[in-house]
Amino acid sequence: MTAKKQLLHKEDFIPHLAFDSVIFGFNGKKLKILILEYRNTGLFALPGGFVRRDENLDEAVKNGVMERTGLTDIYLEQFQTFGEANRADPEPMKQILEMNGLDLASHQWLLERFISVAYYALINFEKVVPKPDHLSDGIDWYALDELPPLMMDHQTIIxxxxxxxxExxxxxxxxxxxxxxxFTMKELQEVYEAIYGAPLxxxxxxxxxLSSNTLVRHEKRFSGNAHKAPYLYSFRPDKVMQPMD
Amino acid sequence: MTAKKQLLHKEDFIPHLAFDSVIFGFNGKKLKILILEYRNTGLFALPGGFVRRDENLDEAVKNGVMERTGLTDIYLEQFQTFGEANRADPEPMKQILEMNGLDLASHQWLLERFISVAYYALINFEKVVPKPDHLSDGIDWYALDELPPLMMDHQTIIxxxxxxxxExxxxxxxxxxxxxxxFTMKELQEVYEAIYGAPLxxxxxxxxxLSSNTLVRHEKRFSGNAHKAPYLYSFRPDKVMQPMD
DNA sequence: GTATTATTGTAACACTTTGTAACAATAGAA
DNA sequence: TTCTATTGTTACAAAGTGTTACAATAATAC
Structure with missing residues (x-):
């Protein structure tokens, strides 16, 4: 057997503090979320990470989401911090460490209590090439109504x-x-319907x-189908709220 | 000189994690906030505290706010976690420790970086008897437009x-x-106006x-003044959202 | 008693927003 | 040329909002 590796050095990170990210994408039909699958454990979880001792919380999350999605310039919004004392069972994390051949002693700190700050991200589905993190071998899109059973309180976080x-x-x-x-008006409406889960x-x-004065109308898009071609629109940049301000 | 005291034992609390509370009250005219003044330092701050190692985050905050206000059953809502790496300057905290005659070495951990989870509380102004914490000698109501200069990023938090x-x-x-x-309809309107900062x-x-179907009408209140007496109302309990769910 | 005053509850009106259906325009296929 | 599916727009009713007006009324002054 090879020597156990050390991957996450305790002294680099703020102890007991983690973040989790709910990364939303829209595939044209459904709203989906990126979910990680940990190597050989059958355990599923939200992408997350830890905060370095000298790193801004927002930056840590931004970097984490960038690594999973390959995208810079991501809309990110913090929405809640989860701090129940018993939100984590250490067993699954132990399994994950073992399955990754990591030294248990030096990663002991990962089994302790964690307070997690949760963010959601909105990304352009087409542009993403999801990438697993060091502890996982799979990352995939899951529709909201087809989620696998998730670790800890990740279902609640979603x-x-x-x-x-x-809201x-x-x-x-x-x-x-x-x-x-x-995008066309229909595509925009489909995003709204996917998020609300109800037809409009x-x-x-x-x-x-149109009356909200937030859209710019562009040329029509000819799809090749036998019906009137819809206009394309874009949002007026000055009307769109920027993340984290 | 007496031996330096130890008040906050490092091993009892989750390191680098704090909470701050913005406690709102309405005195009939203005919206006000409870602000602490630290002993002999001229430093003002929001009431806050730390989370014990086995304590739920929400519970820690609830206990903290109960201690400051003397009230149980407080409406509390978490609204944001502040995690900038440089949000705290250690100097003011050092001053506070010194002015309280506390041993610097054993309280060193208080000078390190803290991530703070912020909550707001809404309380019935009349029922509160504010009480300073161990490090402060004053706690008082301040109107939003008459706040003293505050420590750290507490102004931003407010x-x-x-x-x-x-919202x-x-x-x-x-x-x-x-x-x-x-309460009367006028009193209710005054609360709304104080919060919005604009007349309605x-x-x-x-x-x-009345059309929202959330109020119950009770008897009139005769104030002794020379005009029509207003009805009293209360909220329908089943319509009021409970804190933390 | 009666008049007076300040405030309250409600009605009236115009105006705006929203829900719904209808209709004309049109890109391609038959 | 006709037909079909979809789109942009209009029409009309219903509901909601902003504003003004007015009647009701609790205490006081006379």
Whole structure:
């Protein structure tokens, strides 16, 4: 057997503090989330990480999400900190360390209690090439209604993320971040419907969007189908709320 | 000189983790906040504290706010975690420790970086008897536009708290928590105006509140003044959102 | 008693927003 | 040329909002 590796040095990180990220993408039909699968354990979890001793919390999360998605410039929003004393069972983490051939003694700190600051991210589905982290061998998109059983309180974290996303959708024009630069009114409506989980009235939706003075109309898009071609739109950049301000 | 005391034992608490509370009260005219003044330092700060190693985060905050206000059953809501690497300057904390005659070596951990989870509380102004904590000799109500200069990023924390309170005011019927059990329509309107910082239309406010089906009308209140007596109202308990769920 | 004053509850009106259905325009296929 | 699916826009009713007006009324002054 090879010597056990050390990967996460205790002295580099703030102890007992972690972050988790709920990374939303929209594939044209459904709202999806990136989920990690840990090597040989059958354990699924949200992408997360730890905060270096001299690193801003926001930066740590930004870096973590960048590494998983390959994207810079990501819409990221902190939504809640989870601090129940018993939110983590150390057993699964122990399994993960063992399966990765890591030295248990020097990674003991990972089995202790963690307070986790949770963020959600909105990304353009088409641009992402998901990449597993050091401890996992799989990362994949899962629809909200087809999630695997998740570690710890990650199911709760996702539910809270979705709740916050719904509350902020219109106020912060979050639709932008889930769509390509230019999109049709129908595509925009489908994003809204995927997030709300309910159909919206086509006419009313169009009227509200147009009257909100947040869209710029561009050329039509000819899809090759036998019907009237829709206009393309983009969001007025000055109307879109920036992340983390 | 007496031997230096030890008050906060490092081993009892989660390191690098704190909480701060923005405790709102309404005195009938203005929205106010509880601010601590540290002994002989001229330093002002939000009431806060640390989390014991086996204690739920929410519980730690609840206990902290209970100690400052003397109230149980407080409306508390977590709204943001502040994790900038440089949010704290260790000097003021050093001063506070010295002025309290505390042993610097054993309290060294208090001078390190802290991530702070911020909560706001809404309380019935009349019922509170504010009590300073161990390190401070003063605690007082300050109107939002008359705050003293505050330590660290506490001014930012207050602004964010107010922003969140405004966003949640109607959706979560937060007005209840700042008023006595029974109140007049005018008093309710004054709470809203204090939070929004802007006057509201009397007739429209009344109509909206009554049509929202969230108020119960009780007997009139005769104030002894020469005009029509207003009805008293209370919120329908089943309509009021509970804290922390 | 009666008049007076300040405040409250409610109605009235215009105006805006929203829900819903309808209709004309149009890109491609038959 | 006709047909089909989808889109942009209009029309109309219903609901909601901003504003003004007015009647009701609790205490005081006379």
């Amino acid at each position: 539910e809270k993320a979705l709740e916050t996303l719904r 902020n959708l219109e106020r912060k024009l979050l639709g932008t971040n889930l769509l390509p630069e230019k 009235n086509r006419s009313g939706f169009q009227r509200k969007m | 602004e964010k708290a107010l922003e969140t309170l405004r 949640n005011l109607e959706r979560k019927l937060l007005g209840t928590n700042l008023l006595p059990e029974k 239309n009397r007739s429209g406010f009344q109509r909206k509140m």
